[in-house]
Amino acid sequence: MTFDDLSLIPLIRRNVSAAGYVNPTPIQRETIPLALRGRDVLGCAQTGTGKTAAFALPILQLLSEHPARETRPIRCLILTPTRELAQQIGDSFVLYGKGLPVRGTVIFGGVNQKPQEEALHRGADVVVACPGRLWDLMNQGFVRLDSVEIFVLDEADRMLDMGFIHDVRRIAEKLPKRRQTLMFSATMPAEVEKLAMDLLSDPASVKVDPVSSPVEAIEQKLFYVDKANKKHLLASLLSRPEVENCLVFSRTKHGADRIVRDLKREGIDAAAIHGDKTQNARQTALNRFKSGECRVLVATDIAARGLDIEGLSHVINYDQPMEPEAYVHRIGRTGRAGRGGTAWSFCCVDELKQLGQVEKLIGRRLPVEEHAWPMEITTPSEPVPRLPREARVTKVNSRGEAVQARVAAKPALRAKETPAARLKEKAPAQLPSGKGERIVIGRDGKLQRPEPPRSATLRKPVQRVNRGNRKRG
Ligand code: AMP
Numbered sequence: 439m440t441f442d443d444l445s446l447i448p449l450i451r452r453n454v455s456a457a458g459y460v461n462p463t464p465i466q467r468e469t470i471p472l473a474l475r476g477r478d479v480l481g482c483a484q485t486g487t488g489k490t491a492a493f494a495l496p497i498l499q500l501l502s503e504h505p506a507r508e509t510r511p512i513r514c515l516i517l518t519p520t521r522e523l524a525q526q527i528g529d530s531f532v533l534y535g536k537g538l539p540v541r542g543t544v545i546f547g548g549v550n551q552k553p554q555e556e557a558l559h560r561g562a563d564v565v566v567a568c569p570g571r572l573w574d575l576m577n578q579g580f581v582r583l584d585s586v587e588i589f590v591l592d593e594a595d596r597m598l599d600m601g602f603i604h605d606v607r608r609i610a611e612k613l614p615k616r617r618q619t620l621m622f623s624a625t626m627p628a629e630v631e632k633l634a635m636d637l638l639s640d641p642a643s644v645k646v647d648p649v650s651s652p653v654e655a656i657e658q659k660l661f662y663v664d665k666a667n668k669k670h671l672l673a674s675l676l677s678r679p680e681v682e683n684c685l686v687f688s689r690t691k692h693g694a695d696r697i698v699r700d701l702k703r704e705g706i707d708a709a710a711i712h713g714d715k716t717q718n719a720r721q722t723a724l725n726r727f728k729s730g731e732c733r734v735l736v737a738t739d740i741a742a743r744g745l746d747i748e749g750l751s752h753v754i755n756y757d758q759p760m761e762p763e764a765y766v767h768r769i770g771r772t773g774r775a776g777r778g779g780t781a782w783s784f785c786c787v788d789e790l791k792q793l794g795q796v797e798k799l800i801g802r803r804l805p806v807e808e809h810a811w812p813m814e815i816t817t818p819s820e821p822v823p824r825l826p827r828e829a830r831v832t833k834v835n836s837r838g839e840a841v842q843a844r845v846a847a848k849p850a851l852r853a854k855e856t857p858a859a860r861l862k863e864k865a866p867a868q869l870p871s872g873k874g875e876r877i878v879i880g881r882d883g884k885l886q887r888p889e890p891p892r893s894a895t896l897r898k899p900v901q902r903v904n905r906g907n908r909k910r911g
Contacts, residue, residue: 444470447499453534454495463488468644469620470496476618478641480634484624485593485743486770487646490530493590493620498535500588500618501563505539510561511585517569517609518592519600520743521546521717522724527566527592540564547571548717555580569597569605570830570842576612577840583612591637594623594630596743601830603633610637625763656769657780660793660804665786665819667811668756669700674810675754675782676706676734682751683727686736687768688712689757694736697756701734708734712741739764742771755783758792762799782807788818 441454441462462470465483472479473496483489497514506513518524528544535542542564543557551571558565558580565572565581575581589610591597597606619638623630634641663671676684688694691712701708709723709732720741727735728747735747739759750772759765765783772779783804785793797803833843 439467444495445474446470446495447502449537450495450499450534453536454491456536457533459491463492464646465489465644466492466495468646469493472642472644473497473618473620474499476500478618478638479620480638480641480643481620481622482624482626482643482645483622484767484770489592489622490527491534493592493622494527494530494534497564497588497590498531498538498540501540502538506541506561506563510541510563512562512565512581512583513585514564514588514590515583515586515609515613516564516566516590516592517572517597517606518566519568519596519602520740521548521568522711522720522741523593523743524566524568525721531564531566542566545571545575546717547574551575569602569609573605573609574840574842576609583609584614586613586617589613589617589619589637591619591621591633593743594621594633595625595627596740598627598629598633600740603629606633607636624767655779656772658769658804659780659782659807661782661784661807661809662813663784663786663809663811664813664815665788668784668786669697669704671784671809671811672697672754672756673701673704673706676701680751680780681733683730683733683747684735684752684754685742685747685750685768685771686734686754686756687742687759688736688738689760691738693757694738697736701736706734707732708736710736712738739768743767747771750779752779753781755781758783758785758789758796760792762792762795765796765799785813787813787815 439462440460441451444462444467446454465481465487466489469479469481469489469492473493481489481492483492493516501513516527518527524544524546528542531540531542540563541561543554543562543566545554545558545565545567547568547570551574554571554575558575572581576583591606591610594606597603619641621634621638621641623634626634661671661675672686675681686697686708688697691714694710694712698708698710709726711720711723715723723732723735726732736756753769753772755765755768759768769779769781772781783793783796793804831843831845832840835841
C-alpha cells in the first residue's frame with residue numbers, strides 16, 4: 439500500500455513524499471481512512487510508529503475541505519503531555535500542511551505566555567497544547583473551545599502518569615459534544631480505558647505494535663555493574679567507535695545532571711534534558727544533540743517521551759526504569775523506521791527486581807555482556823526515605839482569576855518529632871539503655887517489649903547471585 443491508496447488530496451501526498459515517506463506505517467494505514475470518514479478512533483500505539491502523521495494528515499485534509507471563518511476560531515485541539523512533543527507535533531503540521539490554508543500554534547508552559555496569547559488572538563485553526571498552560575490560558579479568557587470540530591488526546595497513559603488527567607477532563611468538558619475525537623495511548627491502564635469511554639463515541643479501535651514486543655531490529659545487551667561504577671562503564675562504552683550518538687536514560691532529574699557532570703570530567707561532552715530545565719535550556723540541549731554538536735543526551739523518561747531524533751545509534755539505560763513498559767519506550771528511541779539500533783542496559787544489585795519485570799514483559803532474558811567493572815556488591819542497600827514533593831494547586835488571585843501555584847508539601851518529620859524521640863522525651867527512664875539492646879516502637883508510637891537480641895551468626899547478609907556470572911538460558 440502507498441499513500442496514493444489512502445484518499446489523501448494531492449497536496450498532502452506531495453508533502454508526505456517530500457518528507458521522504460513512501461509507504462504508510464500500520465497505524466497510518468488503519469487510522470487515516472477511519473479519521474477521514476469522521477469516525478472516533480482509539481489508537482493503541484507507541485511513539486516511533488508514525489502516529490503523528492496518522493492523525494495530522496486526515497485533520498489537515500478535513501480542515502482544508504471547509505475553509506476557516508474570518509475570525510479563525512480553534513477547529514482542532516491536540517493535547518499532548520510534554521513541551522517537546524507539542525513542538526514536534528506543531529512542526530509536523532507545518533511540514534505536512536505546506537500550502538494548505540490551515541494555521542496552527544503551539545501552547546506549553548515554562549515560557550512567557552505573551553506570544554502564545556498573541557498567536558491565539560490572531561487566530562489558529564489547530565492548537566497543539568500541554569494541558570497545564572492551556573487550562574491557565576482558558577481561565578484567563580484567552581481560549582475558546584466552542585468551535586472545536588476535532589479533538590486529539592495524545593499519549594493518554596503518560597498524561598495519567600504525569601498527573602494531567604484531571605486537567606484533561608476539565609478541558610474536555612469545555613469542548614462541544616458534537617465533535618470527532620482521536621485518542622492515542624501506548625498502554626491501556628483501566629483509568630485510560632475509562633477516559634476513552636467518556637470521551638469517545640462509538641470509536642474504532644486501532645492497535646499496532648503491542649508494548650510487550652520491542653522492536654526486533656534493536657540489539658539489546660545487559661551490563662551488571664555496581665552503582666558506583668556505572669559512570670566508568672558509561673564513559674568506556676561511549677568511547678566505542680560505533681557509538682555515533684547516544685540517548686542516556688536516568689531515573690531522576692538530579693541523576694541526569696550528575697551523569698552529565700561525570701561525563702564532562704571524563705572529557706565527554708553531554709547535555710541533560712529534564713523537567714527542571716527551562717524550555718530554552720531543553721531546546722538548546724536538543725538542538726545541540728540533533729545537530730551532532732554534542733554526541734550524548736541524558737534524559738529522564740518524561741522529558742524523552744516522544745522525542746523524535748533521527749538516526750539514533752544507541753540508547754543506554756543508565757538506571758533501570760521504574761515501570762517495565764518504559765523500557766520499551768526507551769529503547770524505541772533507537773532503531774526507528776526499520777533501521778538497526780543498539781540498547782544497552784545497566785543493572786546494579788538494587789535494580790534486580792525492575793530488571794526481572796522488564797524481562798518478564800518482553801518475554802526473554804537480555805543477553806549479558808561481560809566488562810571491566812563486574813558487579814561485586816550483592817547486598818541490596820537500605821532504602822533512603824524520600825521527602826514529599828511540592829503539590830500543584832489552582833488558587834484564586836486578588837483579581838478573582840484562577841492561577842496555578844506550587845505549594846510546599848508538609849515538611850518531613852524532623853528528628854525530634856519522630857515517635858522514638860517523642861517517647862524518649864516523655865519517659866526517658868522507660869527506655870533500655872544497654873548497648874546492643876533493640877528499641878522497638880509500635881505503630882502507635884509506644885515502646886514495645888524488646889525482643890532478645892538475635893545471634894550474630896543468624897544475621898547473614900542477603901546473598902544475591904551475580905546473574906551475570908550465571909549461565910543464562
Ligand atoms: P511518530 O511516531 O509520529 O513520532 O513518528 C516517528 C518517526 O517516523 C518520525 O521521524 C516520522 O518522521 C517518521 N515517519 C512517520 N511516518 C512515516 C512513514 N510513513 N514512513 C517513514 N517514516 C515515517
